[in-house]
């Protein structure tokens with residue numbers, strides 16, 4: 001526990017529900033490790049109170065904050081500058097106060113890609129199949145494309161949401177966008193970005209293509225609670241390599257910490273230490 005001083009900088013996370021967030025533990029750990037005089041607190045804020053909460057955060061001179069569900073889109077109307085990536089992704093998860101100007105970023109997609117590479121999975125030239133087309137899918141697809149994925153196929157019920165991702169990829173990246181699953185294609189990486197597999201849907205597997213999964217497939221789930229979703233368990237039984245959402249959570253936090261503090265972290269070491277901190281989640 002870091003003692004606060006008259007110089008302590010205030011950071012936090014705003015969302016609802018927020019009771020189970022791991023962010024305060026993560027940021028407090030990094031503050032101690034990198035000797036930063038900061039406090040990081042979780043605030044349960046409803047949609048109705050978001051604007052008031054942000055006005056309060058600004059008025060008391062906080063230095064930055066993370067934003068989680070369900071406010072990652074609404075926050076965009078409450079800040080001054082949004083960087084180009086967060087604009088393409090259409091959501092913000094990190095806000096930094098730079099001399100009174102509030103800057104928005106999105107570290108989710110970058111965090112996801114860092115977690116894959118830190119776990120030894122390649123992104124470059126890979127054929128990726130993404131299940132779901134919500135906010136997290138947009139961030140993940142954008143960053144996978146930027147990191148050299150060869151093609152990105154989005155499988156979801158909503159043609160409109162799929163098109164939004166297609167437009168984003170086609171306008172801003174070199175990856176090939178495919179709007180429907182192709183049984184003849186061998187996908188290298190299959191990612192669940194839907195809430196299927198997480199409470200109260202913990203018995204649901206969103207993947208309709210389990211027969212296409214083999215020992216050469218990497219199956220990844222953005223969910224980290226449970227740490228092994230039904231999708232990951234069934235993929236593992238087919239010999240696939242699996243990757244869960246805890247690494248994404250940790251890496252988006254490390255990247256947010258760097259934006260907040262200007263510190264250059266040792267990502268690999270910090271990642272390993274934070275994985276150990278949450279080792280009860282280990283697969």
Ligand code: NAP
Nearest residue numbers: 132133134135136137158193194195196206222245248249
């Ligand atoms: P979202 O914007 O609500 O998008 C969810 C997507 O999943 C939509 O395309 C939705 O389709 C689809 N979907 C919803 N229920 C489904 C079901 N039962 N079966 C199949 N598809 C379903 O949510 P999000 O913010 O992208 O978050 C998605 C998941 O990622 C959540 O589980 C969240 O916890 C996780 N996440 C993890 C991290 C991390 O750090 N590990 C970070 C962000 C998000 P429709 O719109 O057509 O219903």
